[in-house]
Amino acid sequence: MLHIVNKSATERNSLESALRMATKGSAVLLIEDAVYAATQGSVAAAKIQSAMADVQIYALGPDLDARGMSARVLDGVKVVDYGGFVDLVTEHNSCQSWL
């Protein structure tokens, strides 16, 4: 399962819900305002770091660039471009968008 989150973790609880429902070996892709959670110093960073023991976290590069956050990405988070986004969707047998 690929979980896709697009809302800021400091405004909505969708990241928290996604991480709670993400089973071991699944993937979580952060896009749009959700990418802030994968940056150093964010209060959400600890949640991402503890989740990384069981799930792979990805963040969409163009959304990080647009928010001036590319240089602050947490270690262990894989940055993907739009092509990588498509690859993730095809590699997993299902997707859940946490709108």
Add this chain to the structure above:
Amino acid sequence: MSDMMDDMDEGGEGVVKKFMFVNRKAPHGTIYALEGLEVVLISAAFDQDVSMVFVDDGVYELIKGVNTKGIEVKDFSKTYRALEGYDIEKLYVEKASMDARGLTEDDLIVDVTVLDSAEMANLMAEQDVVISY
């Protein structure tokens, strides 16, 4: 609001009120940040006492080093630098909001005054008009 209309009817010099624009949203994910900025620029035409404050995810609006090419939207972060030219020089950020996001003044594209939450609350309380995005 009716007070405001009366003031306008008086014409001439007009009354200067304290306006505060509160920004609480990250840029790009929603239209609020850009629309809020547009309204502030319009307000500059009315020669009012304008303050702009950034709290919660609103502090993300002021991050420097933005590149929006990949998502194909306007990079309006540089517009905050133009505010000075419109005599909008009172920019405030809340320290707690910056701390929660691992940000410091050095990460911001404009000079701001950093306030603690109590100072921000007092500033908000002394306004005539508060408009929030």
